[in-house]
Amino acid sequence: MQRNLSSVTLKCIFTVTVARFPRNSEGRLRDFLLNQDNYTSRDRPVLDYNRTVYVNLQMQLYSMLDLNERDEIITTASWMTLSWRDERMVWDPAAFEGINLVVMHVDEIWTPKIFLSNSLTRDSLEVISPDRGSILLTSDGIVYLGAPVLQSTQCPLDVRYFPFDTQICPFTFVPVNQYYQHVYLRSELPYDSSSIESFEWNLLNVTVRNWVIPLGDNFRGEPDVFFTVATVCLYLKRDPNYYITTIIIPSTLMCLMAFVTFLAPPDSGERISLGVSMVLGLTVFQLLIADTLPTSSKMTPILSTYLTINFILACLVVPLSLVNINMAYKDNKLKILKYRWIKALFLEYLPCFLCVTPYHESVGSEIIPVDSYPVNNDQNEINTLEGPSNEIPKKNVKHPVKSTIPEDHVKSSNKVTYDSWPTVFIKYYLHTNDK
DSSP states (O other): HHHHHHHHHHHHHHHHHHHHSOOOOOHHHHHHHOOOOOOOOSOOSSSTTTTTEEEEEEEEEEEEEEEEEHHHHHHEEEEEEEEEEEETSSSOOGGGGOOOEEEOTTSSSSOOOEEOOOOOOOOSTTTOOTOOOOOEETTTTTEEEEEEEEEEEEOOOTTTTTTSOOEEEEEEETTTOOOOOEEEEEEEEOOSOOOOOOOSEEEEEEEEEEEEEEGGGTTTTOOTTEEEEEEEEEEEEEHHHHHIIIIIHHHHHHHHHHHHGGSSSSSSHHHHHHHHOOOHHHHHHHHHHTSSSOOOOEEEEEEEHHHHHHHHHHHHHHHHHHHHHHHHHOOOOEEEESHHHHIIIIIIIHHTTTTTHHHHHHHHHHOOGGOOOOOOOOTTTTOOOOOOTOOOOOOOOOOOOOOSSSSGOOOOOOSOOOOOHHHHHHHHHHHHHHO
């Protein structure tokens, strides 16, 4: 008796539940599509085995999270959209209250197995996952699958023209063990490619390419075994403003400051210390920016070569300053100036190129002939003439060169006029060699 009462009670509850929650049109449509005879999600969505399933792939990039230049890894966030036609998922909208679109789960119907061949992480290896995304199914059998994807892929970089470089990062999609006669994958251009967000990189263009690749000798008994490959390429251009203001301009100014030391007189004693300070400053500067420059064993950036040249030039300032000081305070003759072509190069052509007064003009405007030197008999003067009136003692006066300038062009003076020592030294040397 109790058993009969319990069964009656369960029947009443079930009847009340069914009456309270009736099956709607969308539920009946799902049952109609998924409960067909001999239907399985493992079979290709074609009624004829010889037909090909064309899968369209579209990658809408909306953010570039990182581009690791040292490891050549790009991390992006994009929205992946796949579309194809399922010939078994077709219905009449009039039979289901005009429903033309229904939402399905990824694992309920057939989906293509596509992976990203140049992916570096397990999560981004498979494009389609049951854990993410949903399927939109239309009444004519068109399937739309959209899912957000976070991808870390290999991106070969060409840093030769850093920081004025343009990089190409490919994304290669391949169907898993599907011949092109069964599944033909083709990529499409995104609707909008200007929505990428990155502070260092600018997206120039997005291109797609599709081709068919043979499997080679993997299946020797199948000569016509091919599979399709879809590639999406991102063209990225670096913004060089940061590197210009923090690397190029400071290093150039420090190199120029090293050469400014030649403007100091040789007897000032500050040339060597200033040159060494510039070399130490460039050394510390290169240590600070070492992590900023990309490292690559295949090629060296032009910017690294430029910084190395700046450092070498700054280092050359110190030995050149020593040579200049040695020339100014030593009575050795410059043997290299005995060649006429070297005289013409350094004393005539090079001064004109550097906007400096040539040698023959400076000689004509500075030298006073020996015969025009006046004699001062004052005992307080240092330069006292002891010999003949046309000679000047070697102890007091360096050997000036006798000028060929007419006497009417030479200004007379009551005191003896002397040139600076480097000028007198070079003039004297050239005068003795010409003889």
